[in-house]
Amino acid sequence: MPLLNLTDVTVSYGQTPVLFNVDMAVEKGEIACILGRNGVGKTTLLRSVIGLNKVMSGSIVFDADEITKTPTYLRARYGISFIPQGREIIPYLSVLDNLKLGMTAAKNKPKKISEEIFEFFPMLKQHLKRQGGLLSGGQQQQLAIARGLLSNPKIMLLDEPTEGIQPSIVQEIEETLKRINREKGITVVVVEQKIDFARQLAQKFFIMEKGSVVANGHTADLTDALVHKYLAV
Ligand SMILES: Nc1ncnc2c1ncn2[C@@H]1O[C@H](COP(=O)(O)OP(=O)(O)OP(=O)(O)O)[C@@H](O)[C@H]1O
Numbered sequence: 001m002p003l004l005n006l007t008d009v010t011v012s013y014g015q016t017p018v019l020f021n022v023d024m025a026v027e028k029g030e031i032a033c034i035l036g037r038n039g040v041g042k043t044t045l046l047r048s049v050i051g052l053n054k055v056m057s058g059s060i061v062f063d064a065d066e067i068t069k070t071p072t073y074l075r076a077r078y079g080i081s082f083i084p085q086g087r088e089i090i091p092y093l094s095v096l097d098n099l100k101l102g103m104t105a106a107k108n109k110p111k112k113i114s115e116e117i118f119e120f121f122p123m124l125k126q127h128l129k130r131q132g133g134l135l136s137g138g139q140q141q142q143l144a145i146a147r148g149l150l151s152n153p154k155i156m157l158l159d160e161p162t163e164g165i166q167p168s169i170v171q172e173i174e175e176t177l178k179r180i181n182r183e184k185g186i187t188v189v190v191v192e193q194k195i196d197f198a199r200q201l202a203q204k205f206f207i208m209e210k211g212s213v214v215a216n217g218h219t220a221d222l223t224d225a226l227v228h229k230y231l232a233v
Contacts, residue, residue: 001064003028003187004049004155009058011041011048018044020211021058026155026204031181031188033198033219035231036208042191043085045208046157050082051075063154076105079154083161085191087144091133095124098132098143102150113150120176121146138169145173149180155187156180162194170194174201195227207231 002025011019019041026032034042047053049060051072060068067075076082089098099117103110118125121142127135132143141161148156158177162170174197181188192198198205198219205222207215207230215226 032204033202041211077107081148081153085159089132096128102147105151
C-alpha cells in the first residue's frame with residue numbers, strides 16, 4: 001500500500017475548481033517530484049495533503065489512515081511535514097526558537113533538539129542565536145527543512161525549496177534531502193521548477209497541467225519530449 005494515496009481529489013477556491021480528479025500514489029521511502037508550469041495547482045495539491053485546502057471530493061489516505069477531513073495539526077502528528085514556498089521563517093525569532101516551533105508539531109514532543117539536526121545542517125549550529133530573518137535565503141531554506149524535520153515526519157512535502165537560491169546551496173540542499181531520505185527513511189515529495197534538480201533528486205515524477213496529473217513515471221523516463229510538451233515556457 002502506498003504511504004500517501006490521493007484518489008480522485010478535487011479542490012476548489014470558492015466556486016472555482018483548481019484540482020480535478022487527481023490520483024497520486026507515493027510509496028514509502030521514495031523521493032517524488034511534482035512538476036508543472038506556473039498556476040497548474042502544485043501548491044494547492046501540497047496544501048490539500050497537509051489540510052490547508054479543503055478537499056471537495058475524493059480521498060487522501062496516509063499510512064493506512066483516511067485523513068481527507070483530518071485537521072492540519074493532527075496530520076502533522078501523523079507524520080506529514082510541510083515546508084512551504086517562501087520558507088515562512090519567523091524573522092524576529094532566533095534560529096533556535098524557529099527550530100523549536102518544529103518540535104511543537106511532533107506527536108511525542110521531544111524535550112530538546114537532537115544533535116542529529118546539526119549533522120544534517122551544520123551551518124545552523126553557528127547561528128542559533130541569530131534572528132531567523134537575518135539568514136540568507138539559502139540558510140533560511142535549510143532552517144525551514146530542519147524545522148520540518150523536527151516534527152519527526154514520515155513524509156516531507158517541500159514547495160519549491162530551490163526558488164531564488166544560489167547554485168552551491170541548491171546542490172547542498174539536494175544532498176541533504178537525499179541523506180535524510182536514505183538515513184532516516186523519510187519519504188520526500190518536492191514541487192520543483194528546476195528540471196535538472198528534480199531529475200537528480202527524485203526517482204519518480206508527476207507532471208500537472210490545468211489541475212490534473214497528466215503524466216507520471218520514473219524520472220529516467222522523464223523525456224525531453226515530455227519536458228517540452230508540459231514544462232517548457
Ligand atoms: N487563495 C486562492 N484563491 C483563489 N485562487 C487561488 C488561490 N491560490 C491559488 N489560486 C489559483 O489556483 C490555481 C493554482 O494555483 P497554485 O498556486 O496551486 O499553482 P502552482 O502550480 O503551485 O503555481 P506556482 O508554480 O506559480 O506556484 C491558480 O490559477 C491560482 O491563481
